[in-house]
Amino acid sequence: MKGLGVALLVVLTALAQVSVAPLFPVWAAVPDYALVLLVVLTVFAGPTTVMVALPLMAVCVGFASDRSPGLLLLAYLPLLPLALYLENSQMPLNSYAQMALAGVATGAWARLILALGAIAGGADPSFGAIAGQLVIPGLFLDFALLTLVYAPFRLLGWSGRGMSLQRSRW
Numbered sequence: 173m174k175g176l177g178v179a180l181l182v183v184l185t186a187l188a189q190v191s192v193a194p195l196f197p198v199w200a201a202v203p204d205y206a207l208v209l210l211v212v213l214t215v216f217a218g219p220t221t222v223m224v225a226l227p228l229m230a231v232c233v234g235f236a237s238d239r240s241p242g243l244l245l246l247a248y249l250p251l252l253p254l255a256l257y258l259e260n261s262q263m264p265l266n267s268y269a270q271m272a273l274a275g276v277a278t279g280a281w282a283r284l285i286l287a288l289g290a291i292a293g294g295a296d297p298s299f300g301a302i303a304g305q306l307v308i309p310g311l312f313l314d315f316a317l318l319t320l321v322y323a324p325f326r327l328l329g330w331s332g333r334g335m336s337l338q339r340s341r342w
Contacts, residue, residue: 175224178213182225185209186232200301201310204279206233208317210248211275214255215267215332216325222252243289247282254278256335267332272318279314283307 185205193202206229214222226248234241255274258265265273283306291297 174221178217178221178225179228181209182228183232186229186236189233190236198309198313199305201283201306201313203313203317204282204310205317206244207248207251207275207279207282207314208321210251211271211278211318212321212325214251214274214335215271215322216330218333219252219256219335226251239286240289243285244282247285248278250281251275251278252335259335268322268326271322271332272315275318276311276314280307280311283310 189205193205196203210222210226210229213225227245230244230248231241233239234244251274254277255270258270258274284302287295287302287306
């Protein structure tokens with residue numbers, strides 16, 4: 173039942189990413205609802221759920237838009253290794269700081285990869301415009317959305333799960 177709920181949430185988020193997010197641009201950057209859902213699932217549902225949700229999200233967003241699912245998969249791929257690295261590092265970060273840092277870094281990587289994919293497809297390679305109108309505003313959008321989504325979960329008393337894989341029975 174949990175898997176069906178996550179799959180439904182992924183499909184609805186992919187549809188919102190394609191239909192609602194372009195209505196609220198900040199310069200050339202649009203909110204990345206897919207990334208926000210993947211980060212929240214990473215924190216509150218654990219890495220196993222995200223290992224299934226991430227490729228499903230890439231396929232759903234790719235098929236609903238004009239983007240390549242493989243390029244989207246490559247864009248969101250650093251999320252889990254980065255979250256694991258931040259959890260196991262010696263830096264004194266709480267779960268919010270880990271989530272925000274992993275989400276913002278993955279968002280910057282995703283926007284850069286998608287911009288490079290557009291350049292490979294024939295778009296104008298203006299790196300100043302990519303940095304100033306796409307990546308930097310996207311960092312602020314990602315941080316604001318992650319904060320707005322994370323705060324209610326913490327106010328409800330939900331704590332984040334660890335990034336280690338747990339053994340389970342069938």
